Amino acid sequence: MDRIDRDEMLQKVELESSWHEGRDRSEKVGKGRRLWKKVKYQLVEYHCLPNYLKDNEYILGYYRSEWPLKQILFSTFTIHNETLNVWTHLVGFFLFLALTVYTAIMVPKVVDIQSLQQLPEVLKNADLHKLHSELVSCLPALPQLSHLQRLKNDLKSSLRTIDSLPSLSCWHLLELLSSCFPQRLAHGNQTNRGVAAEVANTIASLFVRPIPRWPFFAFLSGAMFCLLSSSACHLLSCHSRRLAYIMLRLDYAGIAALISTSFYPPVYYSFLCDPFLCHFYLGLITILGCTTVAVSLIPAFQEPEYRAVRAGLFFGMGLSGVVPVLHKLIAFRHQPEAVYTTGYELLMGLLYGFGALLYATRIPERWKPGKFDIAGHSHQLFHVLVVAGAFTHYRAGLVYLKWRDLEGC
Known part of the structure; x- marks a missing residue:
């Protein structure tokens, strides 16, 4: 035991x-x-990176290297050398999303020109003296009483008298009508209020032509695709070699889409009355964009030593749009809108070109390596200039829409 x-x-x-x-x-x-x-999951220095993540030897630290997707998504809200690259274009994407919604809602839509047939009857029953005083108190830019009287007398036989009216911006008029009439005419006679609103809306419709909006929205879509794909590329590329390859190709496709669609509004609206030139220029810039995307699929294209080649290719693609812009300026040299839009396009080209130059030369980080790792390096400046250039082109697009809406073909 x-x-x-x-x-x-x-x-x-x-x-x-x-x-x-x-x-x-x-x-x-x-x-x-x-x-x-x-x-x-700590940030590492440049010399610790795998080769596929080594792109700019002048940015020495604050790199993420082969992190899992969960940690990468969390890093959207942390500080590293890609934080501002992500957010500059992500904010730009939401800016252009808001501009797209604003353009679709606030920019006047096409009004059926058949509504003009109702104008003589409306004016026939209106007291023009009272009507004019009410309209002018609300809308100072409205035509004088003599023009309204002449419109009432002559419109029964012809609509050509419309061309003799003073220039009137239907874009602002429609916006004013929605806010001005309910406030200024709220205490007036119900009949007079209805007649005033109907006359003013009909006058506004005189200046609207059925001009398609799709080229303008194509540009906005291209801008949003470029900004979102760029932001996603800078955020996700540190995951793995395969994902980096995919995201870089998506980024290049976004750049090509932005450049191509940027020329859709100027080409389409400038040569709207010449279908051959319109289709020729649109087809040429589209083919050039597709070719650029195809070239960017070559694996060697993403190597650091081809940085200048990448910048030069996209710069040359943008430079090809100079031909239709110069053609427009010569063909419509007497049109103020042609001069205004050309000024916007020159500014856009300067912003894009300067950004590409900074990207290719890696200024300012090459002057002081390590000093611009977090903020101020060339790629971040390039992103800001791209957003500024795209917004400049949006302003030019609004001028094109007003021009063609007012004058038609």
């Missing part, structure tokens, strides 16, 4: 010893894993 009890005691001691050893081992493993996670 004594031997049996002694053997059992030894077995228990051995079991307890092995259990404690196992617990100590598991605690050490747990501590090691926690320490590895802390070290693994």
Whole structure:
């Protein structure tokens, strides 16, 4: 019995010893894993990166390297050398999304020209003296009473008298009507209020032509695609070699889309009355954009030594749009809108070109390596200039829409 009890005691001691050893081992493993996670998801320096993530040797630190997607998504709201690259274009995307919604809602839509047939009847029953005083108090830019009287007398036989009216901006008129009439005419006669609103809306419709909006929205779509794909590329490329390859191609496609669609509004609205030139220029810029995307699929295209080639290719693509812009300026040199839009397009080209120059030369970080790792390096400046250039082109697009809406073909 004594031997049996002694053997059992030894077995228990051995079991307890092995259990404690196992617990100590598991605690050490747990501590090691926690320490590895802390070290693994720390920012690293340039020399620690795998080759596919080495792009700019003048940015020395604050890199993310082969992080899991969960940690990458969280890094959207942390500080590293890609934070501003992500947010400059992400904010730009939401800006152009808001501009797209604003353009679709606030910019006057096409009004059926058949509504003009109702104008003589409306004016026939209107007291023009009272009507004019009410309209002018609300809308100072409205034509004089003599023009309204002449419109009432002559419109029954011809609509050509419309061309003799003073220039009137239907874009602002429609906006004023929605806010002005309910306030200024709220206490007036119900009939007069209805007649005033109907006359003013009909006058506004005189200046609207059925001009398609799709080229303008194509540009807005191209801008949003470029900005969103660029932001996603800078955020996700540090995950793995394969994902970096995919995101870089998507980024290049977005740049080509922005450049191509930027020329849709000027080409379409400038040569609206010449279908051959319109289709020729649109087809040419589209083919050039597709070719650029195809070239960007070549693996060697993303190598750091081809940085200048990448910048030059996209710069040359943008430079090709000079031909239709100059053609427009010569063909419509007497039109103020042609001069205004050309000024906007020159400014857009300067912003894009200067951004590409900074990107290719890696200024200012090449002057002081490591000083611009977080903020101020060339790629961030390039992003800001791209958003500024695209917004400049949006302003030019509004001028094109007003021009063609007022004058038609």
